[in-house]
Amino acid sequence: xxxxxWLALVTICTVGAMSPGPSLAVVMRNxxxxxxxxxxxxxxxxxxxxxxxxxxxxxxxALIIANHPLLFDVIRYGGAAFLAWLGIxxxxxxxxxxxxxxAAHHIAGRQGAFEGFMxxxxxxxxxxxxxxxxxxxxxxxxxxxxxSIMMLTAGGIDAAWYVLVALxxxxxxxxxxxxxxxxxLDRLSGIVLLALALKVVW
Numbered sequence: 001x002x003x004x005x006w007l008a009l010v011t012i013c014t015v016g017a018m019s020p021g022p023s024l025a026v027v028m029r030n031x032x033x034x035x036x037x038x039x040x041x042x043x044x045x046x047x048x049x050x051x052x053x054x055x056x057x058x059x060x061x062a063l064i065i066a067n068h069p070l071l072f073d074v075i076r077y078g079g080a081a082f083l084a085w086l087g088i089x090x091x092x093x094x095x096x097x098x099x100x101x102x103a104a105h106h107i108a109g110r111q112g113a114f115e116g117f118m119x120x121x122x123x124x125x126x127x128x129x130x131x132x133x134x135x136x137x138x139x140x141x142x143x144x145x146x147x148s149i150m151m152l153t154a155g156g157i158d159a160a161w162y163v164l165v166a167l168x169x170x171x172x173x174x175x176x177x178x179x180x181x182x183x184x185l186d187r188l189s190g191i192v193l194l195a196l197a198l199k200v201v202w
Contacts, residue, residue: 005137006153012133013154017050017161022083022196026119027162029090029189030112031169038112039166044159045113049120051155057130058147065127072124079122080200086115087193093186116162123200130154 023046031039056062065071120126134150 006149009133009137009150009153010157013157014161016129016133017158022123022193023116023119023162024165025189025192025196026086026115027165028169029086029186030115031166032185033093034112036166036170039170040163041112042116043162043166045116045118046120046162047116047155047159048113049117050126050158051151052121053126054130054134054154055147055151057127057134058150062127062131065124066131072127075122075124075127076200079119079124080197082118082122083193083197083200086119087190087197090186090190090193093183093190120158 027039027042027046030042053062056065065075137146137150
């Protein structure tokens, strides 16, 4: 892949990563609930999920998903169910006790990365996005080296963007305000996630 093609890929992946959606809602909520480490791990998990989809596309697997409606629907409904589960959990969440850092670090250790990865992996629209995007870069003789470049570019840009979001949101005054309003922001993020789940289904 030459430099001009790679820069075009970087530009499109950056725009795609910055588009608001369920990923942004989950990163914001996890940063608010668990602090910086939770938000960063959510971002890294999401980047891993995006990178996996990019690799699948480069190897032709995402094209199979896009061309088999049943498999596509299984992933789509699975993604909607996961978003709905996150939304319900947010609606039922209770305010975090002050100074409860042990619980926050425990959450950040596993749950953030898992939720970030699953939000990306259970989003079949990524398959369509990457099929459309990579159609101009993937050829019959595309090798593992080029596929790896695509995977690292897409996943790395996505992870970097959401890590930046988590770092900005977790800074002193911003995080303090988020925690003070956590119960209402939880309710709002729960409604947004449930609405996104319905949007995925319909």
